[in-house]
Amino acid sequence: MASGLFSIVAVVGVAFASYQERLSPSVASGLLWVILLFSSIVALSRSFVAEEEAGTAILLRLVARSHAVFWGKALFNLIQMFITAAVLSILLFGLTTQTVSHYPLYTLGLLGGCASLAGAVTLCGALAAQASNRSALVGAIGIPLLLPLIAMGIGATRYCLGGVGVGIASRAVSSAIGLSVYAFAIFAVGPWLFDVVWKE
Amino acid sequence: MTKLFRLFVFLMIGVLTWAAYAVPDAQMFAVPEMARLIFFHLPCALSCTMFFYFGAYLSFRTIQSKSLSWDVRAASANELGMVLAVLTMITGIIFSKIQWGAFWSWDPRQTSFLFVLLLYSAYFVLRSAFADPEKRAWVSAAYALFCVLPATFCIFVLPRIMESLHPSNTVVDGQLKGWYGWVTWSLVLFITVFASIIYKLAVRAGLLELKVLENYGNLETRGGDTALTGVVRPIPVPDEGGAQS
Secondary structure: OHHHHHHHHHHHHHHHHOOOOOOOHHHHHHHHHHHHHHHHHHHOOHHHHHHHHHOOHHHHHHHOOHHHHHHHHHHHHHHHHHHHHHHHHHHHHHHOOOOOOOHHHHHHHHHHHHHHHHHHHHHHHHHHOOOOOHHHHHHHHHHHHHHHHHHHHHHHHHHHOOOOOOOHHHHHHHHHHHHHHHHHHHHHHHHHHHHHHHHO | OOHHHHHHHHHHHHHHHHHHHHOOOOOOOOOHHHHHHHHHHHHHHHHHHHHHHHHHHHHHHHHHHOOHHHHHHHHHHHHHHHHHHHHHHHHHHHHHHHHHOOOOOOOHHHHHHHHHHHHHHHHHHHHHOOOOHHHHHHHHHHHHHHHHHHHHHHHHHHHHHOOOOOOOOOOOOOOOOHHHHHHHHHHHHHHHHHHHHHHHHHHHHHHHHHHHHHOOOOOEOOOOOEOOOOOOOOOOOOOHHHHHO
């Protein structure tokens, strides 16, 4: 809910600010990923923080295996992120004059990016959940971890939003593949790292 | 440090300082005489990368062994890596101003190194958020291992997929030749060894602190009171830092 509303408000704000003006591919791509970054930080990290605040984390530790908890939270966050990205894309192209020139690459970049964001923020939420200043801490540790992802995401979608330049297409392909590999790596090591912080 | 070793360190500093001035100017730079900043910048960057990866390995050992002594080593390695990263950043900014005309050029390598600095700053923020040493150890070890992925991307991938003002593959392609190569590699070795000595001291201090924490309540002051004041009876501590790391 929070991430969806944040995305809608952000896109409406961008559309209003750029009324009757065409955003450059770099700016549009940057805005798209910044909105995705903050909507993920706002909403996804709450999954473990909410459990700690409600006192249900102890029950989860007693009744469920750590891998099951991680995959449950990560998949929920993944679906939430996919929905947010889809809504965000529809709104961005509906409310602004922006168009997509290469749909398969755009979809691959967005899917890989959303999966990486979901995996990384789930883990960040788990790391920060037991700290005293957990809400501020999620942002403090999450944003540096996600900055390389955002850089790759911008590289992947800039070409798809009409960007031109030497090597921009090959960079977009390598960035989209890089995002997918990043997502795969996070979901490969995530359960093991989560096990370390969840049990103790 | 023995007297002989101290003498060796001072001798090395003297020889390397002389060598850095004695090398001919590197003509491919905008201000050739100031290109000597590389002698400090590159070794700091290489040493800091080594310390960050060493810190990740020590974090893995922390998780594997569930021992706080490994956490002390991991934190010390990351602290040293952070100091070297800050030195790399400062020398890089000065170099950027002299050679490229601006303190910050949004160069991919400069920016990706800033990401690395932020990543490891978050490591220390995370450590400071936990009062319980054990919880702090496990959480920060997990974070340090998690950091390997974005740090590797920032150090090795991002600067190579984007056009950069930095020469890429300087080390891999053997572009450091002759005097420049000799002085640079000598300084890489010297700075790494010097940082390793500081690392060893930091580990020793950390292990002592850990020992004091473990024995808290069992220590006596000189007056025979409990150990609430700073004056405590010395306890024997084995040289674990030097033996195992």
